[in-house]
Amino acid sequence: MPFKKLHADIKEKLAQFEITTPTPLQIKSIPVIKSGANVYCIAPKNSGKTTTLILTTLQKLKCRAIGHAPRAVILVENKEIALQLYDQFLSYTKQTSLRVYVGYEELHLDVQKSEIALGIDILISTPKSMNRLFLMNGVSIADLQVVSVDDAEFLIQKSNYAAMLSITQSVKKCQYVLYAEKMHPMLKRFEGFFMEYSKKVVIE
Numbered sequence: 001m002p003f004k005k006l007h008a009d010i011k012e013k014l015a016q017f018e019i020t021t022p023t024p025l026q027i028k029s030i031p032v033i034k035s036g037a038n039v040y041c042i043a044p045k046n047s048g049k050t051t052t053l054i055l056t057t058l059q060k061l062k063c064r065a066i067g068h069a070p071r072a073v074i075l076v077e078n079k080e081i082a083l084q085l086y087d088q089f090l091s092y093t094k095q096t097s098l099r100v101y102v103g104y105e106e107l108h109l110d111v112q113k114s115e116i117a118l119g120i121d122i123l124i125s126t127p128k129s130m131n132r133l134f135l136m137n138g139v140s141i142a143d144l145q146v147v148s149v150d151d152a153e154f155l156i157q158k159s160n161y162a163a164m165l166s167i168t169q170s171v172k173k174c175q176y177v178l179y180a181e182k183m184h185p186m187l188k189r190f191e192g193f194f195m196e197y198s199k200k201v202v203i204e
Contacts, residue, residue: 002022002026002027002030002031003019003020003022003026005030005031005034006030006055006059007058007059007062007063009058009063009095009096010055010058010059010063010092012095013092013095014055017091019051022048023047023048023051023052024043024047024203025041025043025047025048025049025052025201025203026048026051026052026055028201028203029041029052029056029201030052030055030056032199032201033052033056033175033177034056034059034060036175037175037197037198037199038175038176038177038194038195038196038197038198038199039176039177039178039198039199039200039201040178040180040183040187040195040198040199040200040201040202041177041178041179041180041201042180042181042182042183042200042201042202042203043179043181043201043202043203044181044203044204045181047203049150049151049179050085050088050150050179052179053074053148053150053177053179054088054089054092055092056146056148056177057072057074057089057122057146057148058092058093058096058098060072060145060146060175061098061121061122061145063093063096063098064096064097064098065096065097065098065099065119065121066121066143067119067143068117068118068119068120068140069120069139069140069141069142069143069144070101070116070120070121070122070123070139070140070141070143070144071121071122071143071144071145071146072121072122072123072144072145072146072147072148073122073123073124073125073130073144073146073147073148074122074123074124074125074147074148074149074150075125075126075127075130075147075148075149075150075164075167076124076125076126076149076150076151076154077126077151077154077160078104078126079104079105079106079126081150081151082102082103082104082124082125082126083102083104085102085124085150086100086102086124089122089124093122098121098122099119099120099121099122100120100121100122100124101115101116101120101122101123101124102123102124102125103116103123103124103125103126103129103130103133104125104126104129105126105128105129107129109129109132109133109136109138112129112133112138113133113136113138113139116133116138116139123139126160127155127160127163127164127167128159128160128163130163130167131163131166131167134166134167134170141170141171141174144171144174145174145175146174146175146176146177147167147168147171147174147175147176147177148176148177148178148179149164149176149177149178149179150179151179151180151181152178152179152180152187153180153181153182153184153187155178155186155187156184156186156187161186164190165193165194168193168194171194176194176195176198178190178195183200183202
């Protein structure tokens with residue numbers, strides 16, 4: 001069972017939330033994501049994609065703060081979703097030293113730069129905001145281990161697609177995990193860029 005092989009802090013938190021049984025997506029995807037491969041996780045709504053993202057991110061970072069630069073970046077469509085995901089992450093990280101930060105287009109870039117410089121582990125942002133931070137050298141990618149995209153369908157919009165490609169051109173060595181309900185041709189096209197040698201976990 002995937003939950004049994006997770007970090008002790010995560011298992012403790014799952015027990016608090018009375019989450020005992022992994023979903024079919026979690027059973028199939030958690031071991032693949034833990035292997036370090038680039039992964040497309042394709043599954044219907046309410047199949048546990050966002051929880052899988054949170055659990056595997058915490059597992060990757062071993063539930064503890066290290067250094068100052070983000071080690072995980074999570075990209076979402078907009079400010080509203082970013083703030084929701086931030087709250088979900090906080091519910092899992094309260095008893096850990098992990099530092100979670102949320103940024104979005106409406107928040108001034110200089111504010112984001114100065115707050116990120118104080119030290120974070122997980123950065124939740126939108127592709128456009130993240131790309132602007134990169135262009136301004138507002139965030140270090142030296143320690144970046146994983147980039148995940150929640151509900152990645154929004155990347156088929158041209159501006160988001162372009163921002164995503166720009167971000168990934170700056171990041172050389174990193175794991176990418178994309179979560180979506182369907183494998184859109186535009187998402188599949190990423191295989192020619194940063195999703196090379198990717199694995200697919202599909203739940204009908």
